[in-house]
Amino acid sequence: MNILVTNDDGIRAKGIKELVEALSDFGKIFVVAPDSQKSACGHGITIHDPVMVQEVSFKGTEKAWAVSGTPADCVKLGSTMLIPEKIDILFSGINQGGNMGTDILYSGTVSGAIEGILLGIPSVAVSLDSNKGDDFEASKRISRTVCRHMMIKELERETLLNINIPYVHKDNIKGVKITKLGIREYTESFQERKDPRGRLYYWYSGIPKNVFSEGDTDVMAVEKGYISITPIHFDLTNYRIINDIKDWGIRYE
Amino acid sequence: MNILVTNDDGIRAKGIKELVEALSDFGKIFVVAPDSQKSACGHGITIHDPVMVQEVSFKGTEKAWAVSGTPADCVKLGSTMLIPEKIDILFSGINQGGNMGTDILYSGTVSGAIEGILLGIPSVAVSLDSNKGDDFEASKRISRTVCRHMMIKELERETLLNINIPYVHKDNIKGVKITKLGIREYTESFQERKDPRGRLYYWYSGIPKNVFSEGDTDVMAVEKGYISITPIHFDLTNYRIINDIKDWGIRYE
Numbered sequence: 415m416n417i418l419v420t421n422d423d424g425i426r427a428k429g430i431k432e433l434v435e436a437l438s439d440f441g442k443i444f445v446v447a448p449d450s451q452k453s454a455c456g457h458g459i460t461i462h463d464p465v466m467v468q469e470v471s472f473k474g475t476e477k478a479w480a481v482s483g484t485p486a487d488c489v490k491l492g493s494t495m496l497i498p499e500k501i502d503i504l505f506s507g508i509n510q511g512g513n514m515g516t517d518i519l520y521s522g523t524v525s526g527a528i529e530g531i532l533l534g535i536p537s538v539a540v541s542l543d544s545n546k547g548d549d550f551e552a553s554k555r556i557s558r559t560v561c562r563h564m565m566i567k568e569l570e571r572e573t574l575l576n577i578n579i580p581y582v583h584k585d586n587i588k589g590v591k592i593t594k595l596g597i598r599e600y601t602e603s604f605q606e607r608k609d610p611r612g613r614l615y616y617w618y619s620g621i622p623k624n625v626f627s628e629g630d631t632d633v634m635a636v637e638k639g640y641i642s643i644t645p646i647h648f649d650l651t652n653y654r655i656i657n658d659i660k661d662w663g664i665r666y667e
Numbered sequence: 668m669n670i671l672v673t674n675d676d677g678i679r680a681k682g683i684k685e686l687v688e689a690l691s692d693f694g695k696i697f698v699v700a701p702d703s704q705k706s707a708c709g710h711g712i713t714i715h716d717p718v719m720v721q722e723v724s725f726k727g728t729e730k731a732w733a734v735s736g737t738p739a740d741c742v743k744l745g746s747t748m749l750i751p752e753k754i755d756i757l758f759s760g761i762n763q764g765g766n767m768g769t770d771i772l773y774s775g776t777v778s779g780a781i782e783g784i785l786l787g788i789p790s791v792a793v794s795l796d797s798n799k800g801d802d803f804e805a806s807k808r809i810s811r812t813v814c815r816h817m818m819i820k821e822l823e824r825e826t827l828l829n830i831n832i833p834y835v836h837k838d839n840i841k842g843v844k845i846t847k848l849g850i851r852e853y854t855e856s857f858q859e860r861k862d863p864r865g866r867l868y869y870w871y872s873g874i875p876k877n878v879f880s881e882g883d884t885d886v887m888a889v890e891k892g893y894i895s896i897t898p899i900h901f902d903l904t905n906y907r908i909i910n911d912i913k914d915w916g917i918r919y920e
Contacts, residue, residue, distance in 0.1 A: 659896065
């Protein structure tokens with residue numbers, strides 16, 4: 415089996431090394447990852463600039479490349495140009511920091527996996543819900559379990575699995591919940607500053623706050639100590655209100 | 668009424684000037700837009716770098732700012748820091764180039780509107796399906812019509828309208844269709860080059876191809892000469908298969 419591994423924390427992050435180690439029994443691993451930190455880059459692709467590519471050595475991999483682009487660039491370039499063999503499965507992560515609820519719209523980790531399913535590759539995104547802690551043991555364990563399942567079951571085309579792991583000791587994980595995306599709002603804030611030449615600039619400093627919503631959400635599952643697995647697709651159509659909008663009777667005149 | 672206008676082609680693009688002109692009868696217009704071209708930036712926000720802000724003069728607006736960030740940055744910053752009044756409606760566009768089907772995942776224009784609904788602002792994205800043509804007459808006309816409707820009807824919270832206009836003469840538009848997102852695949856390709864120092868780099872050069880799908884899709888409506896309006900939300904959960912995945916019986920062990 416050929417496994418493509420990417421992330422958005424950059425190819426030197428600890429999380430991607432741990433992910434490669436976790437999956438090394440399952441097949442040949444190819445890493446194509448950003449050459450630097452790309453968090454919150456969203457689902458960008460680079461079309462106005464060239465993308466630099468450098469082959470690097472990476473323990474436990476067949477081959478590895480550092481790319482001056484986003485996770486989506488890495489997946490596109492990896493599967494189209496760099497890796498001659500067919501990719502059987504893609505893992506993106508292990509991200510340092512959760513990717514849940516509406517946050518996934520900004521998430522480079524998830525966008526790597528979305529690019530995977532756009533290209534027809536079964537894909538998984540893995541995130542550890544801690545910005546500082548770097549004990550990836552529970553994350554590695556669930557990555558292996560999910561990889562085993564994906565090898566024998568067929569995941570619906572155009573759907574990826576988004577995994578979030580609570581930051582507790584590996585023996586204290588309460589279990590696994592299959593969830594829907596929750597809502598995560600931010601107390602929006604920016605710090606206003608001036609540069610040495612007196613020009614105005616801002617740093618974003620929003621603080622997340624969880625919002626209660628009915629049913630099993632990823633946000634709530636992780637807060638209660640469960641690993642959350644959410645099936646995600648890329649159809650943003652709000653089918654429920656298509657007929658309402660038709661009733662508006664918008665005409666071009 | 669206070670109207671926030673943004674785009675991803677940059678504050679100097681013709682499309683945003685035309686949009687401001689189209690909406691000027693409806694209220695006070697504030698423009699917060701990128702200081703340069705940000706196409707295909709996806710739904711990124713800038714958290715690792717400062718965002719520079721410069722007030723600029725812009726005909727027909729109350730106030731206008733050029734921002735060294737993405738459309739999502741512009742909307743967040745505009746509504747949180749720059750504009751003291753409550754924003755009643757947000758328009759993003761008029762983009763030069765369609766934003767339909769799976770493309771909207773990469774679209775800066777749509778991401779500006781998604782950031783709007785994340786912040787609770789009724790939002791509209793407008794794109795002209797031509798990368799070269801710059802006759803925005805039909806686009807202006809439908810923008811005004813939709814703005815009028817949005818003032819009297821209540822669009823479901825957390826849903827935006829994504830408008831795409833075919834590039835035909837304004838008198839040859841066949842009408843308006845309310846659609847779902849179609850599928851747009853790309854013949855993926857990169858050009859491989861070497862820089863003056865012999866280092867490898869790639870330019871993305873994918874070519875879109877439309878894929879037939881059942882029902883009224885945005886891609887098909889525009890191809891047939893109709894203006895397409897698609898209601899879009901930001902819940903990517905694939906509810907249909909939550910139970911299937913539960914049946915997999917994934918356990919943490």
